[in-house]
Amino acid sequence: MEQFVEESMKRRLTEPVDILTAVSILKSHGYWGDELIIAITRIFYVDLDTFNEVVGTA
Secondary structure, three states: OOOOOOHHHOEEEOOHHHHHHHHHHHHHOOOOOHHHHHHHHHHEEEOHHHHHHHHHHO
């Protein structure tokens, strides 16, 4: 799933449901732990406080 994403093309993830969806997709592709945060921030601009809340409750 390695792909290049132009910085200006990144989507912002600020809503918990959007972050949860992205996390679910990345986990289904085999990303876990530290790899997950690296992958999601490479693809999206992520509200990290909300990300931590979502991952903490999931």
